[in-house]
Amino acid sequence: MIAEPGGLLTQAGRVTASMRNVVKRYGHGRTAFTALRSVDLDVRAGELTLLMGPSGSGKTTLLSIMGCLIEPTEGTVEICGRRVDSLGERRLPAVRLDRIGFVFQGFNLLSSLNAVENVEVPLSFRGTGKRARRARALELLRELGLAGKERQLPEDLSGGEKQRVAMARALSTDPLLILADEPTAALDGVTGKHVMEILRERAHGGVAVMVVTHDPRLLDIADRVVRLEDGRLVE
Amino acid sequence: MFRIALKNILHDRVRMVAALLGIVFAVVLVMFQFGLLSDFLRNASAIIDHSGAPIWVTAPSVANFEFSGELRESLDYQVLATPGVGRVERLIMTFVRFRKPNGSYEGAQLVGVDLERGTRIPWAFHSGSHEDLLDPESITIDLTDLEKLGSPGIGDYVEVNGRRARIAAITANVRSFIASPYLFASLENAERYAERIETGETSYLLVTPSPGRGVEEVLAGLRKLQGVDVLTASDLGRRSQEYWIFRTGAGFAIGLSTVLGLVVGTVIVGQTIYSSTMDRLKEFGTLKAIGGSNVHLYAIITWQAIIYAIAGYFPGIAASFGLARLAALANTGILITPLLIASMFFLTVGMCIVASLLSIVRVTRLEPAMVFK
Numbered sequence: 015m016i017a018e019p020g021g022l023l024t025q026a027g028r029v030t031a032s033m034r035n036v037v038k039r040y041g042h043g044r045t046a047f048t049a050l051r052s053v054d055l056d057v058r059a060g061e062l063t064l065l066m067g068p069s070g071s072g073k074t075t076l077l078s079i080m081g082c083l084i085e086p087t088e089g090t091v092e093i094c095g096r097r098v099d100s101l102g103e104r105r106l107p108a109v110r111l112d113r114i115g116f117v118f119q120g121f122n123l124l125s126s127l128n129a130v131e132n133v134e135v136p137l138s139f140r141g142t143g144k145r146a147r148r149a150r151a152l153e154l155l156r157e158l159g160l161a162g163k164e165r166q167l168p169e170d171l172s173g174g175e176k177q178r179v180a181m182a183r184a185l186s187t188d189p190l191l192i193l194a195d196e197p198t199a200a201l202d203g204v205t206g207k208h209v210m211e212i213l214r215e216r217a218h219g220g221v222a223v224m225v226v227t228h229d230p231r232l233l234d235i236a237d238r239v240v241r242l243e244d245g246r247l248v249e
Numbered sequence: 250m251f252r253i254a255l256k257n258i259l260h261d262r263v264r265m266v267a268a269l270l271g272i273v274f275a276v277v278l279v280m281f282q283f284g285l286l287s288d289f290l291r292n293a294s295a296i297i298d299h300s301g302a303p304i305w306v307t308a309p310s311v312a313n314f315e316f317s318g319e320l321r322e323s324l325d326y327q328v329l330a331t332p333g334v335g336r337v338e339r340l341i342m343t344f345v346r347f348r349k350p351n352g353s354y355e356g357a358q359l360v361g362v363d364l365e366r367g368t369r370i371p372w373a374f375h376s377g378s379h380e381d382l383l384d385p386e387s388i389t390i391d392l393t394d395l396e397k398l399g400s401p402g403i404g405d406y407v408e409v410n411g412r413r414a415r416i417a418a419i420t421a422n423v424r425s426f427i428a429s430p431y432l433f434a435s436l437e438n439a440e441r442y443a444e445r446i447e448t449g450e451t452s453y454l455l456v457t458p459s460p461g462r463g464v465e466e467v468l469a470g471l472r473k474l475q476g477v478d479v480l481t482a483s484d485l486g487r488r489s490q491e492y493w494i495f496r497t498g499a500g501f502a503i504g505l506s507t508v509l510g511l512v513v514g515t516v517i518v519g520q521t522i523y524s525s526t527m528d529r530l531k532e533f534g535t536l537k538a539i540g541g542s543n544v545h546l547y548a549i550i551t552w553q554a555i556i557y558a559i560a561g562y563f564p565g566i567a568a569s570f571g572l573a574r575l576a577a578l579a580n581t582g583i584l585i586t587p588l589l590i591a592s593m594f595f596l597t598v599g600m601c602i603v604a605s606l607l608s609i610v611r612v613t614r615l616e617p618a619m620v621f622k
Binding site: 074126 | 259536616618621622
């Protein structure tokens with residue numbers, strides 16, 4: 015058993031996110047395009063899973079479905095044992111907020127907020143009090159080596175620092191699932207490795223982490239690698 | 250959400266200044282138009298409001314104070330004989346030609362007031378008093394009309410309808426709704442200058458009930474009189490105001506300018522908020538992706554609108570007061586009341602919220618999955 019940051023107990027290896035027979039089609043008629051074809055995938059707590067594949071293979075679509083950003087055309091998706099594939103846009107934000115942390119290739123920080131305020135955003139969505147969320151944000155920034163950078167705007171931070179702020183934001187709500195889209199693509203080798211080590215550390219702390227990447231240098235850091243080709247999973 | 254909204258605004262100073270200028274412009278324009286309208290309306294019923302008499306007897310179907318009819322001689326005795334009537338004042342209202350010291354003419358409104366029965370009209374003097382009007386040939390002019398009437402001083406002689414008149418007093422801001430200045434005189438002097446009023450006739454009778462008698466009771470008695478209308482002062486005042494607003498182009502013109510001010514303000518603020526939203530579309534998408542609901546996004550955009558409204562409102566009000574002072578120098582009244590100031594606040598907030606609706610629609614349609622594109 016592994017103590018989760020959120021205080022719950024998670025059994026390492028337990029399935030945190032699961033997809034069964036997931037199909038995703040875009041468009042209709044002659045313009046219809048199938049991005050995912052009968053995908054079955056489990057992402058487990060305590061594991062860092064790499065999702066690899068060529069451009070257009072369906073990685074982003076898979077990530078979006080697992081992240082509850084879009085609904086599949088067919089199939090079922092469960093996050094922490096709860097079916098989310100047809101919850102609807104009114105109820106999905108709460109699932110994303112409570113269960114999932116996102117890390118983006120372009121960092122996606124709010125340009126008008128400083129580092130600590132960026133980290134606080136998901137907590138403010140949750141209604142966490144000002145003091146508590148400030149304390150949590152400062153703790154995470156310190157943990158990720160950003161002490162002294164708390165009041166800086168994103169434009170004044172380096173790429174690696176921005177990504178660590180984005181990771182602190184993703185971790186602020188103690189998610190059970192972290193989805194990272196090419197988190198090292200905009201970073202140099204050393205910084206990218208540091209970012210991946212943070213993700214692996216979180217995975218080994220009991221969180222399920224899935225990273226979409228093209229970077230073969232990350233293979234040795236992953237616990238598991240799955241490949242997508244033409245919308246089909248090739249493990 | 251408030252903090253995000255505030256930081257978004259402060260982060261883009263150029264856009265903030267553009268939006269604030271738009272709001273200040275709209276506030277000033279709307280305040281100016283409403284202030285102008287309020288002043289017009291105040292002047293349209295000013296004599297009625299200041300008379301102190303709660304009941305007015307008029308010729309049938311009088312549309313407003315200026316367009317009075319004639320009431321027959323001796324009617325005032327019939328009115329005085331009505332049960333409950335305590336006091337009756339005569340008031341003459343007629344248009345006259347005023348000949349300026351330089352020989353040119355100006356249209357004016359001559360108001361004959363019942364000095365013997367202690368009239369309150371006119372109610373403000375710059376120099377002189379009611380007593381000065383008792384002398385033969387005495388009339389008043391208003392301070393704001395001095396230049397228009399050729400700048401005569403106290404004691405100067407002028408002509409009213411071809412008869413000699415002497416400036417005996419100067420009133421202070423007792424102005425007519427229409428362009429013609431008010432000249433006040435005693436009933437006797439007014440009868441001499443008026444062309445269409447015979448001796449003993451009058452335009453209005455101003456009735457005050459006896460102590461302890463109610464207005465409604467006296468109204469009921471007076472309404473038995475034939476060939477006249479009997480109105481409360483507030484009904485006649487409202488009738489005068491409504492005439493000028495609805496039966497002339499004045500209300501429409503002022504209303505149109507007011508709406509135009511609001512539309513211009515809404516467009517400027519809307520355009521600013523919308524372009525800011527479009528620039529930050531990916532950030533709004535990110536907020537959705539990381540768990541923000543549409544309500545959170547609406548709150549951010551609405552707070553932006555409210556912050557803009559508050560930040561633009563106060564300088565707009567200050568500028569309106571400045572403009573009202575400038576207008577006063579040009580003899581144009583702008584009446585800024587506490588009610589107008591308070592209403593303008595809500596109008597400004599409403600305008601900015603309406604301006605943000607397009608942005609709200611845009612973020613509602615935003616797909617959170619766009620963060621991966």
